[in-house]
Amino acid sequence: MTKKFALLIIDMINDFNFPNGEKLAAQTKKIVPSILALKTYCRSNDIPVIYVNDHYNLWKADIELLIDHVQNDISAPIIQQMKPERDDYFLIKPKHSGFYGTALNTLLHEFNTDAVIVTGVAGNICVFFTANDAYMREFDVYVPSDGTASESPNFNEYALNMMETVLKADVRPASQLISLLKEQE
Amino acid sequence: MTKKFALLIIDMINDFNFPNGEKLAAQTKKIVPSILALKTYCRSNDIPVIYVNDHYNLWKADIELLIDHVQNDISAPIIQQMKPERDDYFLIKPKHSGFYGTALNTLLHEFNTDAVIVTGVAGNICVFFTANDAYMREFDVYVPSDGTASESPNFNEYALNMMETVLKADVRPASQLISLLKEQE
Amino acid sequence: MTKKFALLIIDMINDFNFPNGEKLAAQTKKIVPSILALKTYCRSNDIPVIYVNDHYNLWKADIELLIDHVQNDISAPIIQQMKPERDDYFLIKPKHSGFYGTALNTLLHEFNTDAVIVTGVAGNICVFFTANDAYMREFDVYVPSDGTASESPNFNEYALNMMETVLKADVRPASQLISLLKEQE
Amino acid sequence: MTKKFALLIIDMINDFNFPNGEKLAAQTKKIVPSILALKTYCRSNDIPVIYVNDHYNLWKADIELLIDHVQNDISAPIIQQMKPERDDYFLIKPKHSGFYGTALNTLLHEFNTDAVIVTGVAGNICVFFTANDAYMREFDVYVPSDGTASESPNFNEYALNMMETVLKADVRPASQLISLLKEQE
DSSP states (O other), rough: OOEEEEEEEOOOOOOOOOOHHHHHHHHHHHHHHHHHHHHHHHHHTTEEEEEEEOTTTOOOOOHHHHHHHHOOOOTTTHHHHHHOOOEEEEESSSSSSSSTTTHHHHHHHHTOOOEEEEEEEEETTHHHHHHHHHHHOOOOOOOOOOSSSSSSSSHHHHHHHHHHHHOOOOHHHHHHHHHHHTOOO | OOOOOOEEESHHHHHHHTTTTHHHHHHHHHHHHHHHHHHHHHHHHTTEEEEEOOTTOOOOOOHHHHHHHHTTTTTTTHHHOOOTTTSSEEESSSSSSSTTTHHHHHHHHTOOOOEEEEEEEEETTTTHHHHHHHHHHTEEOOOOOOOOHHHHHHHHHHHHHHHHHSOOOOOOHHHHHHHHHHHHO | OOOOOEEEEOSSSOOOOOOTHHHHHHHHHHHHHHHHHHHHHHHHHTTTTEEHHHHTOOOOOOOHHHHHHHHOOHHHHHHHOOOOOOOOOOESSSSTTTTTTTHHHHHHHHHTEEEEEEEEEEEETTHHHHHHHHTTOOOEOOOOOOOOEOOOOOOOHHHHHHHHHSSSOBBOOOHHHHHHHHHHH | OOOOOOEEEOSOOOOOOSTTTHHHHHHHHHHHHHHHHHHEEEEEEHHHHHEEEOOOOOOOOOOOHHHHHHOOTTTTTHHHOOOOTTTTEEEESSSSSSTSSSSHHHHHHTTOOOOOEEEEETTTTTHHHHHHHHHHHTTTOOOOTTTTEEESHHHHHHHHHHHHHSSOOOOOHHHHHHHHHHHTT
C-alpha cells in the first residue's frame, strides 16, 4: 500500500530578528533549494504542502499581512523564494511545535496522511518539537538532512541525530527522498 | 480581584446551508442585538473579542475570503451586522469545539483570562461543546441566555439548562451580564 | 475491510453520591445487562474493553482502591456486576470527556481502532462529551440506545438524538449492535 | 506573591532494558541523591511530588505491579531508593512527554502550579520533551543540572543548554534550587 505523505514547512516566513538570527539566516539560505525541490515535487504529485508558521503576534493566517510584517533586509531573499502559493495550506502556530494549538493533526487526518516530511527552521527547536509531536501522534517522520537549519551546523547535526535515533526519523537528503517518493508511486 | 473576561463569538459567519439551516438563521437573527451589545461593551472596555469560526474547507483565517464564501440571501443580513472589526481576533476551528485544533487556549492564557462569555450558534452544538471544553480547562463559563440560538427554542433551552447545571455556567441575559461587567470595573 | 471496534465503559464504577444520584442509579441498573452482553461478546472476540472512569480525587488507576472508595448501598449492586476483569483496560479521567487528560486516544490508535462503542453514564454528560471527542478525532461512534443512562429518560433520549444527528452516531440497541459485530467477522 | 512549585520525577521507575540502557543506568545512579534531596524538601513543604512514568505496556498506574515488572539487577538499586510513597502522585504516560495523553496539566492546575521542577531520565528525551510541553503550557521551568541524566554526559549537557536558552529554564543545581525554595517561603 502506498504511504501518504505531507510536506511541512516550518517557520520559513521568518524575520530572523532574535539573538543569533543572522547566523540562522545564513544557514537557512543553504536549505532553500532542497525545500523548493521537495515542494515542486509534492505540488505536482498531489502531496499536500503545509506551511506552519509563527504568527508574530498578528494571530492571523493572513499571508500578505504576515509577509509585510516579517520582511527585512535579512529575511527578504529567503521569503521571496519560499513564500506560499495561493493553494498551499498555511497554518499559524502559537508555540514551538506545529501541532500545539493548531489544526495540523486534523488537516493531516483529512488527507489520510501516514508520514510527514518536516523541513524548515530551527532544526533543533521548532522542527525538532514538531517532529516529536508527529512521532507521538503515530506519523512516520522524514526530516531531509539538507532541509532543516539551526544557528550552528553542530546543533543541526545533533538534532538530526536525535530525530533519527529517538523518533526513528528517516534523515536522507532531499534528492534521495524525492527518489523514494517516485519509487512508491 | 477583578475577573478577566473574554468574549467568544462562535460560527456567526455562517452560510446556514445545511438541513434546518433556515430555521437556525431565523433564530440567529434574534440574538444579533444581544451579541452586538456585548461586543460594543467589550471593545470599549479592553475585553478581548474573539471570533471562532468554521473554515468552510478554506482552512484559512482570511476574513474577506471567508465572508465571500458564506454570504448568501439567508446569511447576508446576519453577516453584515456581525462581521469582525480589523482588530478583533479571528480563529478558525476544524471541528465543533472552539478549543479543538485551535490556538484559543493559548490566546486566552495570553490575556490571563479567567472567564469566557460564549455566544453564537448553534447553542446546542458548537456553543455547547466550546463551553464544555472551556469548563474542562478551568475557565468560568458565561452563556447569555439571549446570546445563543439553536434550530429550535426547545433545543436551545435544554442546552442552556445543561450548561447551567453541568458546567455551572452563568446564563443571565446579555443586558444583565453587561451590568455585572460594569460593577466589577 | 473489517472495521476495528473498541468498547468504552464510562463511569460505571460510580458512587452516585451527587444531586439526583439515586435517580441516575435507578436508570443505570436497567442498562447493566446490555453493557454486560456487549462486554461478553467483545471479550470473546478480541475487541478491547476499556473502562474510562472518574478518579474520585484518588488520581490513581488502582481498581481495588477505587472500588473500596465508591462502594455504598446504592452503588454496590451495580459495581458488583460491572467491575473490570484483570485484563480489561482501565483509565482514569480528570474531567467529563474520556479523551481529555487521558491516554485513550493513544490506546485506541494502538489497536488501530476505527469505531468506538460508548456506553455508561451519564448519557447526557460524560457519555455525550466522550462521544463528541471521539467524533472530533474521526472515530465512528456507536452508542447503544439501551447502553447509556441519564437521570431522566427524557434527558437520555435527547442526548441519543443529538448524538445520532450531530455526531452521526449509530444508536441501535445492544442486541442489534452485537448482530452487526457478528456479521462483519 | 509566592510562586507555586511542583516536582516532576520522570521515568525513574525504569527497566533500562534498551540500547545503551546500562550506560543510562550508570549516569542515573549519580542523580538519585539530588532528586531525593528535592523530594524530601518538597514533601515536608507541601510541594506536590508527581511521578510521571512509562507504563511498560501495562497501561495501569498500579505502582506495585509496575515495580515488579521493571525490577532487574540493573534497575533495582535505583528503584529501591526512588520508589514513590503512598501519597505521592503517580501518573503513567503513553509517550515521551509527561503531558501527552496524561492528566498532568489538569493536576498541576488543581494545585495552581506556576512552576515545574523537572527531574529524571532521559535528560535529552523524556525530560526534554516534558520541559518543552511545560513551557508551551506557560509554566516556569526548572531543571536542576544534577537532577537529570542522559546516556552520555555530553547529551545531557546539550539538553540542559537547550532548555536554558530555548525554554528559559533555570538550571541551577538541586542544592541551590532548594535554597531558592526556602527563600521564597
